[in-house]
Amino acid sequence: MLETDGLFPGYQLLSWLPDETFFSLISRHHQLWGHVTAAQSSQLVFGSSRGGSHHDLPNSLGIFVQRTNAVFGEADYIARERTLLKFYSAFVSKAETDNAIACMSSASVAHLKLRLGILTSRFRANHPLKACPHCIRQDLRETGWAYWHLKHQFPGVWMCTTHQQPLLQSCLKANGVERFRWLLPHLSELNPVNTKSDSASSDSVLLGLSELVEHLVWSKTDQPLQLGKLHEVYRQELQNRGWIAGAVSLRPAQIAAAFLDYCEPLRCIPEFAALAEDKASMGQQLSRLLRPPRSGTHPLRHLLLIHWLFGDAPNFDRAIRLLIPIQN
Ligand SMILES: [Zn+2]
Known part of the structure; x- marks a missing residue:
């Protein structure tokens, strides 16, 4: 019998929002459930206090799917369509993408960034969380949530193509203390990236x-x-x-x-x-x-x-x- 049975009777589950990342989905649940620490939510859905919390290429998708009875889709779907693997899979072989999904389904994503060629470059490998202020307001109005859009997280994307506005960046997941936090975009915690005055070009x-x-x-x-x-x-x-x-x-x-x-x-x-x-x-x-x-x-x-x-x-x-x- 799956461990899911009876696991979530007291916990309301949400649905995916359009273009939402996996990290965003769990962060919304964390807020909905009112947990004080990130570890409480991680323990509940990933069976470990630090599971799944990478906002770019998360691990433990297999246990997540098991514990939620796949109501959010199988690990293959989540990894391919709701994480930054979406970006990298356009540039690596199908075998490499399959390997990444296997890693992300397991408890460890060690070496995954190396295999995808992210760490071998001089480009930064930490994938800062990004959001568009106009999308935040629109999403709040239309869905009741401000959430992380997948298309904004792609490397090389620094403008919202819907609103033609610069994206703001969060520094919160970049440092050690906040690494395991669940969080949603708040304007007060987001900063402009390009602070030059002549930014038009x-x-x-x-x-x-x-x-x-x-x-x-x-x-x-x-x-x-x-x-x-x-x-x-x-x-x-x-x-x-x-x-x-x-x-x-x-x-x-x-x-x-x-x-x-x-x-x-x-x-x-x-x-x-x-x-x-x-x-x-x-x-x-x-x-x-x-x-x-x-x-x-x-x-x-x-x-x-x-x-x-x-x-x-x-x-x-x-x-x-x-x-x-x-x-x-
Ligand atoms: Zn936007």
């Missing part, structure tokens, strides 16, 4: 990038992007511009300078701090992306290059389609 680039990320993540769910082939798409585009000829880079300094220009307005966001700041290092980063990849490159590097070279998702999709015979 940054906002425009960030909005375009956010739209591209969302489009790619949602459209590549069933068929991940083949990162191993992307350098061919990039090279073709650079060749169309007359910047390279076959394997020869004709104007490496010009390419690096143009990409540096593109990156400039993004530097207000700490997530992009790993981007090279001079032509020589940018040239090195670019040459790695223009060759067949040797090991996991963080998807953000590709997303930035795709945004710079193709501007938007339809242009990029067209370029990919031209190479379909190669991909097959």
Whole structure:
């Protein structure tokens, strides 16, 4: 007999809200149940005082599904559709996604970030919680809850594409003390990320990038992007511009300078701090992306290059389609 039977008679269960993360769902229950400590809620739904509380790639989904009788879906659905695995699964092989789901179903997600290529990059691996102030007000009005949207949590997304407004960032899950807390977005606990006064140009680039990320993540769910082939798409585009000829880079300094220009307005966001700041290092980063990849490159590097070279998702999709015979 499942342990679920009789476990929740005194505990009301909620339903998923649109585009809600798993962390948000549990945080709403934590608030609804009025528990004083995070550990009480964790113990109840995960059977351990610190289970499941990673807000990006949580563990213990298997025990959660068992204890809730799968009323919120199976672990496979929760991991794929309600956590940041949604983002990463668009860029890794199906086998790697399956491995991630197995990890997240178990009691430990140790090494998972390493396997997904998140820790091997210089991009920050802690995935700050983000929210749109307009969504918060709208959600409160329409659902009675302010909650975390999955699309806002994707790396590279710093604008709400619905309201075309900058996202605010929470610092609460980033430090040690608060790591195991359940929390929902409150305006008083969220801070602007870009504090520069001339933010208009940054906002425009960030909005375009956010739209591209969302489009790619949602459209590549069933068929991940083949990162191993992307350098061919990039090279073709650079060749169309007359910047390279076959394997020869004709104007490496010009390419690096143009990409540096593109990156400039993004530097207000700490997530992009790993981007090279001079032509020589940018040239090195670019040459790695223009060759067949040797090991996991963080998807953000590709997303930035795709945004710079193709501007938007339809242009990029067209370029990919031209190479379909190669991909097959
Ligand atoms: Zn919004």
